[in-house]
Amino acid sequence: MSALLEVEGLVKHYHVRGGGGLFGAPVVLKAVDGVSFAIPAGRTLGLVGESGCGKSTTARLVLGTLARDGGQVMFDGEPVGSVRDTRWRAQRRAMQMVYQDPLSALDRRLTVGKQVVEPALVHGLGASAERHEKALTIMDAVGLSSRFFDRYPHELSGGQRQRVVLARALILSPKLLVCDEPISALDVSIQAQVINLLVDLQEKFSLTYLFISHDLKVVRQVAHEVAVMYLGRIVERGDPEALFHAPAHPYTQALVGAIPTPRTRGRARAALQGDPPSPINTPPGCSFHPRCPRAEARCRSEAPLLRPLADGRFAACHFPVLSTPAREAA
């Protein structure tokens, strides 16, 4: 199976001022620090982690909207660069982005129809009538009837707006859709609609998804593979069922254990202590060790690499948990 998107050793470091405001010593903020993954065509990689872990930065680096400081991104067998040439334009068409807040992603002054048509216009696709026809087809596919064509974004509900955003991305017939928290801003009863829609659209248009979310429950619903990020690195990657039922990395374990669901009510949690450290002062060794219940001397000095485990998944931990499923253990 050839991968549509291959990411190798992605790095993004920011040079910021440290303590003392304007005159603090310059320090390095490691937003993304060596991230590698591959997504086969037609599949979904779920990228999860808490705020500040670098998942959104990774998305922007993949799309080339942010210049990377290291590593390589291959899309459909070709490198993704930042030079704005013909290939860059073609790649931009084939890779589209869906954001968290549909209202700010849309132009309030343009009708829904105009916004859906616009990308095709920018890329010079088809004649006017053709574009109009295509827009209506796509809108139908995302569950927007033609009566929405002349409406404005403010007349729509949150779920409908996110459908417009999807239609606008899909009109260019992209291969890859990068979704950054696409349902977080939606009401609970609407979230399921959009999750199901994303699953259906993937099937219908053979889409590949990089799906970014802080919500593991949602990621499980859509992802074929899941990567968990912590402080700019992937700490565990693998099949969602294996990863959620028996997390190998203590951080994944804590993350899964922390999710409150009606099914798990009343059960004690193995609550993780403290806040995530800032990506400016990452601890030496494994960056998770100050919060890790299993940390030993080695974890404080030596950073673990992302290594394959027996069941085919990858974990960056010196002492991965393998036997007991987290929920039963908790």
Add this chain to the structure above:
Amino acid sequence: MLGYVASRAFRALVTILLVLTFAFFILNATGDPAILILSADAPPEAIEAFREEWGLNAPLWKQYIGYLWNLAHGELGRSMRDGRDAWAVVSERIPVTLAITIPALIIKLVIGISAGIVAALWRDTWVDRLVMAFSVTGYTVPSFVLGLALMLVFAVQLGWLPAAGADSWRHAILPIITLGVAGAAVLARFTRSAMLEVLGQPFIRTGLAKGLVWRAVVIGHAFPNAAIPTLTIAGFMIGSLVAGAVVVESVFAWPGVGRLLVSAVGNRDLMVVQAILLLVTVTMVSANLIVDIVYGFVDPRLRTARGGQARGGT
């Protein structure tokens, strides 16, 4: 903090230098001091002698270097009009100007800030609309129009107050009111929007939720936060104490710094103009510097002494 002050002070110095250089060349390019002071039909010998005496025959860049050289040695030059030390000419006018600008500043601060607070607290009521109407009028009407109107009503029509001059304290009343009203209008608007912004913040609701009465929330929680943006405009007003009365002084023939500036510019009395500009920029820049430092005390978010890093809990 020390480094911060040093960098601000350096920038202030550059600003002052730029202003003085600009004024020097503009004034020289737009008129000949010898002719303007001695009049155009003065004998050519007298004009030549005047030029010789003031060094006006030297190339402009030499005059400029000479000016800077003197300045660096604390010499502001002499007035071409009467040969007195330029700083002496300017400094004797400062108290005259302050006599109207300081009372005006008090009016601006007291009326402006309290009107803004009242308007914000009684938002969308007749009080708010009244304050805003006053405010809009106050800053759209130019101060010379307001000054002339006041003069017309209180001096010409009613005869309660003198129209112009500076012979008694009663002469100061109309200029003070003219200056105060315009400034109060601006400040009222600023204060109102700062208060409204703060009153909409979640921590105001927290103050009420913990059991404070509305008054305590306004005084203890809204005021300190609303003071931050209001400080900027108040600082600007303090900075313009010396120079902000040019128009009003001219209207009411008030012999302050502003009026001196107008006549000195008209005469191309270069050293006096430069001395005033130096005074104005220095007060303006130092007021800004003080505001920035006070900011650090009022707003802890700007005091990033320990860095912007959030510390964790358990």
Add this chain to the structure above:
Amino acid sequence: MTAPLIELKDLTVDFPVGGNWVRALHGVSLTIRRGEALGLVGESGSGKSVTWLAATKLLPAKARIDGKVLLDGKPIQGLTRDQMASVRGKRVALIFQDPTSSLNPVHRVGTQIGEAVRLHRGFDAAAARAEAKRLLDRVHIPSAARRLDDYPHELSGGTNQRVMIAMALAGEPDLLVADEPTTALDVTIQAQILDLLAEMRRETGMALVLISHDLGIVADITDRVAVMYAGRIVEEAPVDALFDDPRHPYTQGLLAALPDVAGPRRRLTAIPGQVPNPAALPPGCAFAPRCPAAIAGCVTAIPSLDAVAADRRTACFRAGDGTPWEIAA
């Protein structure tokens, strides 16, 4: 059964919107008993936050509030805003969604907690500071003595929510209303805060109202749950009964639409349609247009919230007719 601590009776709230009154709350009746934990669940616009802001008079003055609020059986709805101040913090404390902006940025956290201590317990400044430190210790903030002099922007969101909880505990309230207390926080921090709220309730015996859009959070630490939709309570039941045997089609729909991290992976059953606009509610039951069980009667009359079992109330003409969602899926 313990005595009712606070009772809301037929609470309505209207907001002026462009010259019209729009009703946000359509008569909410709810009883909180001493020491119990109630979860209030609903989507945006369901009225779950407005209910408690109205009950504690924290809504903007332009909102029109009607109905009765009884505290220990005595009406407090007639109190002025300032009279209500003696109830807030002392009897009923509240914490909110975004802890960092809920704290005053220009005051130290010790000062802000101390203010509540002085107000409710009459301590002097030194005693209030000592008490503030003790409260920070109680909510498990490490090195509490040093944190007293920190400003909110120097602390993390999770720590600030602990500060908010410490401040709420200052008045030793009988009820803590927590309005989406973990929505702005990361999932591991959310777990810490939920554990802390449960612990504080065990220790102090105070009652808790947990307002959330997340059924999982509510299931976690409450005893009883009320589900709100379009300004009304549509179902109220003990927590186990609600999740094991939901009676209202909306509750059933919410549970069917909820993804889970455990159990078999299945396609979600989405509730069709949109949350209605409060200014243009459909006639009859507000959920009828989205309800697979709706019958003709649902669009002509509004079902009242009636007891369907001991401890259980449901506002549905078809309650008890079985769940329609499996069939619809």
